[in-house]
């Protein structure tokens with residue numbers, strides 16, 4: 019039986035397909051077939067090519083690729099809001115971490131939950147991201163520390179795909195923090211990672227990539243290099259939390275292992291930037307953590323831009339340093355705090371985020387053959403997506419060709435007949 023095509027017509031398209039520009043495409047319509055983009059063209063032309071297609075009239079709305087959040091830690095147990103109070107009282111993140119708070123606090127709460135409970139706990143955070151037009155999401159493990167809990171976290175991340183319409187890329191954050199009292203300390207833990215945990219995770223097929231945290235309060239350059247050697251031998255690409263709180267030469271380390279991405283980068287120097295450029299590694303900017311930790315030194319955005327390093331933006335959604343479940347807010351913070359332009363922000367949550375996950379061949383821009391993942395917006399200008407805080411500009415999300423209109427608010431009884439009619443018309447239009 020021939021497949022039914024669907025046409026999305028009368029759109030203002032931001033295809034995000036070419037680096038360096040984000041102008042509106044002269045074409046106004048997309049043909050979707052079997053969850054993929056079959057054609058991009060003029061309405062009349064696509065209508066001729068697909069005469070039997072279902073037609074969705076977007077009435078001039080702005081359409082971007084579905085957004086991609088390429089760095090989150092949103093599968094975890096417990097609550098860390100009390101630590102915010104401590105930080106507001108003047109304590110530093112490092113001091114709280116050294117005193118058994120921070121990651122270890124979340125690790126203990128995570129270990130108490132089974133896979134179902136971990137996935138369920140993440141759903142409110144997922145739903146908030148979906149409301150921002152997210153269609154692909156990266157989720158890192160890392161709060162499990164011990165292998166069985168880490169596998170459970172990775173399984174919970176995958177389970178989310180069966181609970182909500184979106185795609186999950188899972189990352190094994192192998193070297194996050196040393197479990198307290200681990201024999202041999204951090205070196206012993208890295209040995210265990212290489213001998214046992216990494217091979218088991220690779221065999222499970224539950225991780226698309228391996229990540230590590232290179233920092234004075236976490237793992238050294240040499241230790242991370244050992245982890246990356248093992249990951250490489252197992253055929254898993256790597257990512258790195260690099261140069262967030264100090265210049266550990268993390269960017270250069272990530273580049274040496276041709277990492278998909280180096281993330282944070284507040285303290286990266288010119289040599290690090292040049293290394294990223296040579297390796298083609300994506301710089302993932304995490305303005306939520308920068309904001310939440312009240313950091314003073316911003317990532318070297320001008321140097322990254324000048325060197326041609328692709329820049330992505332992510333929420334870093336996590337309970338300790340970036341309890342943020344809004345990718346649109348991350349775009350605003352990247353613009354205001356780091357000086358990214360609208361085009362850079364949009365590329366950072368579409369094309370470059372896809373690159374940071376190694377899935378650019380499949381999504382991240384509106385191009386023939388890629389997944390039909392779209393976000394349809396009620397904004398006048400592309401800059402409207404970066405400009406507002408807490409707005410709800412999403413009109414409809416399309417994931418692999420399936421439509422998910424945003425629910426319209428109920429019509430108030432006190433509204434006029436005209437307002438009610440407008441509300442009803444809007445509701446029926448989105449069906």
Ligand SMILES: [Zn+2]
Pocket residue numbers: 089090091259334336
């Ligand atoms: Zn992170």
